[in-house]
Amino acid sequence: MSIDVTPHLNFRGRARAALEHYRSVFGGELVIATYGDLGSQDPAEADQVVFGQVISPDGFRVMAYDVPAARPWSAGDDPFxxxxxxxxxxxxxxxxxxxxxxxxxxxxxxxxxxxxxxxxxxxxxxxxxxxxxxxxx
The missing domain is CATH 3.30.720.110 (Signal recognition particle alu RNA binding heterodimer, srp9/1)
Structure with a gap:
């Protein structure tokens, strides 16, 4: 049996920039789906990331999304x-x-x-x- 663990990072409006940065560091494929892609009618969040990931051929993986405004979120102090x-x-x-x-x-x-x-x-x-x-x- 094999298992993969992928960090899933939560942001408020910065997920796209973070994922693009990580792709520039580690290479690989960037996949992003926005709230608008899924039919969100909220123009303030339409371009925000509901699902995003970078996967590189050498095994690097990270996922991220933008926590919607309706949900509480805090970056915290060194949570991970x-x-x-x-x-x-x-x-x-x-x-x-x-x-x-x-x-x-x-x-x-x-x-x-x-x-x-x-x-x-x-x-x-x-x-x-x-x-x-x-x-x-």
Missing amino acids: FVSVRSADPAEITERWERLAEGATVVQPLGPAAWAPLYGMLTDPFGVTWVLDVAPAG
Whole structure:
């Protein structure tokens, strides 16, 4: 049996921009359906994302949507981290450099006691990312 886990990120009006950013970092296919696509009559939310995802050939997956105004929503304080791990330091470094554009670096990418490379940053959309290289062994 196999199971996939995909982070599903919730935004208020910023899901499209976030998904486009993640596609620019990780590559892959971007799929977006809007509330308008599903027949919403609310012009204020018609262009907002009801379903969105990025799936790249190397296995990266993320989903996102815009929480409708009728539902309560708060970004909160560090409610989750998205972890990206690879055995390849060059791959992690490349992704780090792309994600770091416009981000707040919490922990610079570098050696850690538990990993050859580890770093944490919060992107312009408020999502905290943890990138690391899996230890050998």
